[in-house]
Amino acid sequence: MRKRRWKSVRATSLSEAVDLCVEYASEQRRPIKVLSDLMGVEMKTLYRWLSDTSMPLNRVRQFEAFCGMSFIGEYLCMAPGDKAVVSIPAGKKASVTDLADVQGNFSEALTLLSRFYQHGEALEETVAALTNTLSQLAYQRSNVLKVGQPELELFGVRA
Numbered sequence: 097m098r099k100r101r102w103k104s105v106r107a108t109s110l111s112e113a114v115d116l117c118v119e120y121a122s123e124q125r126r127p128i129k130v131l132s133d134l135m136g137v138e139m140k141t142l143y144r145w146l147s148d149t150s151m152p153l154n155r156v157r158q159f160e161a162f163c164g165m166s167f168i169g170e171y172l173c174m175a176p177g178d179k180a181v182v183s184i185p186a187g188k189k190a191s192v193t194d195l196a197d198v199q200g201n202f203s204e205a206l207t208l209l210s211r212f213y214q215h216g217e218a219l220e221e222t223v224a225a226l227t228n229t230l231s232q233l234a235y236q237r238s239n240v241l242k243v244g245q246p247e248l249e250l251f252g253v254r255a
Contacts, residue, residue: 099123102165104201104228106174108220111149113171118146121163134162180227182234190239198232205229 102120107113121131132142135158145151151159160166170181205225212222 101197104197104232105167106224106228107167107171108224110168110171110175113167114146114149114151116167117160117163117165120165120167124164126162126164131159131162135159174227180230180234182231182238184238188239189243190236195236198229198236201225201229201232 100123105116107116118128118131121127126134128142128146129139132139135142135155137155145155156168160168173179173181205222205228208218208222208225211217212219
């Protein structure tokens with residue numbers, strides 16, 4: 097089974113964002129029991145929050161930090177439809193695979209856009225592809241601006 101490429105995954109609903117956080121955490125060997133211990137809540141409380149998609153707002157950031165991904169925060173920023181979330185780059189040179197990924201997503205977005213304008217099909221897929229492409233291009237733009245002054249790694253961890 098292939099591992100998921102987490103950089104390009106975007107949630108389309110709040111429940112999907114929560115599920116993606118839990119899935120990523122479990123892939124990183126952080127099951128629900130560990131997350132509940134780290135958050136200082138009972139496991140049944142965390143399960144209730146996850147099943148109802150009703151986690152207290154002051155716990156969302158903590159939950160995302162322990163999971164290791166911020167799908168909920170990204171979804172909440174992008175939900176109105178007029179915002180794009182861009183990860184802040186560290187000023188490291190892009191690899192060939194990163195640029196190929198950007199190019200592949202760009203061509204997919206343009207293909208979906210032309211189909212949408214010609215036949216009016218795949219609205220949600222087109223919007224998702226365009227959002228992903230805009231985020232990737234904005235990331236690369238910021239990365240090019242920062243390449244002269246790369247940031248130092250904190251505790252040996254690169255985001």
